[in-house]
Amino acid sequence: MLRVSGLTCDYGPVRALAGVDLEVAQGSITAVLGANGAGKTTLLRTLSGLVRPSGGSARFEERELTRMAVEEIVRLGLVHVPEGRGVIAELTVEENLRLGSLVRGGDGGSLADAYALFPPLERRRRQPAASLSGGERQMLSLARALLAGPRLLLLDEPSLGLAPKVVAELMAVVKSLARERQLAVLLVEQNARSALSIADHAVLLHLGKVVAAAPAAQLLADEKLLHAYLGY
Secondary structure (H helix, E strand, O other): OEEEEEEEEEEOOEEEEEEEEEEEOOOOEEEEEOOOOOOHHHHHHHHOOOOOOOEEEEEEOOEEOOOOOHHHHHHHOEEEEOOOOOOOOOOEHHHHHHHHHHOOOOOOOOHHHHHHHOHHHHHOOOOEHHHOOHHHHHHHHHHHHHHOOOOEEEEEOOOOOOOHHHHHHHHHHHHHHHHHOOOEEEEEEOOHHHHHHHOOEEEEEEOOEEEEEEEHHHHHHOHHHHHHHHOO
């Protein structure tokens, strides 16, 4: 569904992405790994139209993304869940969810579907998002994105700051979404072992360059590579 070729992005004199190549197939999860400053977040921001690349191509089902506005990209079905669980704290859980369903005309299912996927949200549906725990906020952020009816989900550090049990639950949901809904997922993570446990394919970035691309299981087994670039 997504083919990225030679994607380059600069912040002034700093080259954040240096000729990145990757592909994401329908119904699959591709993990993007790397240390801080590797270019992971810049990659997602470029794909979602928040940052303009200085070169290269990103095509979603043969549509060139690099020349599109953010709202056009969302209408195609690319939905970006940024790092930091960007919910609107003053709104209730249900109000946050309704915002997601407005994006593409309710193509992503109903509130009942969202609550079935994340039962804690239903129990707190009338509470302000500010009252939620970190894990519940991540559930809300993901549920809101799903209500937008994505075909390709861009997830940036969903496990950041969460307890291991919550991380495992979220990763299980992401894996089931890819399989059951045939949703393509590009998953950016520093928690390499967690990401690789659910991914089909993985790309390792270092200083904006792809230094390894392989099936996830193969990368997970390469302890020397993980230690060299991720400190594992």
